[in-house]
Amino acid sequence: MSQLELAGAHHPEAAKHAKEILDEQDQIEELGDLFKMLADPTRLRVLMTLKSGELCVADLSAVLGMSQSAISHQLADLKSARLVKSEKRGKHVFYHFDDAHVETIFLQALEHVGERYGTHRTDD
Amino acid sequence: MSQLELAGAHHPEAAKHAKEILDEQDQIEELGDLFKMLADPTRLRVLMTLKSGELCVADLSAVLGMSQSAISHQLADLKSARLVKSEKRGKHVFYHFDDAHVETIFLQALEHVGERYGTHRTDD
DNA sequence: CCTACATATGAACAGTTGCTCATATGTTCA
């Protein structure tokens, strides 16, 4: 569909304006990819868990009650999305949360969902 | 899997702590549902478009270059997720953005993605 | 080097999702 379609729009001014705004937003695919990462409960749990400190893969899968393989796959995805980082120490690989923005995203999302967040103390 | 699994964790303290934090987060499914809404490029485009003002279904589908049916389906989803509201005027149904938090979520997400946002003027 | 352990990875399969197509519902006006 070409923009010419807009000439026949029911509300041409609004449509034209909207189209211009939309055209400036060229990051939509990447935005979607980020939200896709956050859209899976397992990955969300991984992130929530890692927010409280680093953990190795085996412990992460124990905490989440999921197979090592499942967790490892998801960690790989999260890593390529740059939401976590990993550090190898001996036989273990430790993962930790790594994104300042996502912290804020969680806060806002939880407000939408209607729940307090971070009301507990996380330091030992 | 029971929490007893954690007794044999490689890093028991960290695992136990993480488990406690995780258990407090009982909104994960709902969080995931919200992000799922934001994870689709079409829905993102719809939201971005509506941020600049209300639009009727037909114009929205013209602006986005997608079928009326596809847009209508997505609008129904967005509406049930409370991200947009609709108002019927005559034969048309106008949709408009309706969530303060999502505005902030977008801002943070775009920063993660590494792009400025809202550098244009949206008022006429 | 060999074994045990920790993690990564590929293939395959089931469940989910977003579109299209056809059609239903609802509105305006003659």
Place this chain on the structure above:
DNA sequence: TGAACATATGAGCAACTGTTCATATGTAGG
């Protein structure tokens, strides 16, 4: 009421996603 238009909705299908299972890679100790 009937015709034309605007929107909503259900079924069906192709594409995508997250898990499991099997196996590969990598590391430390004996």
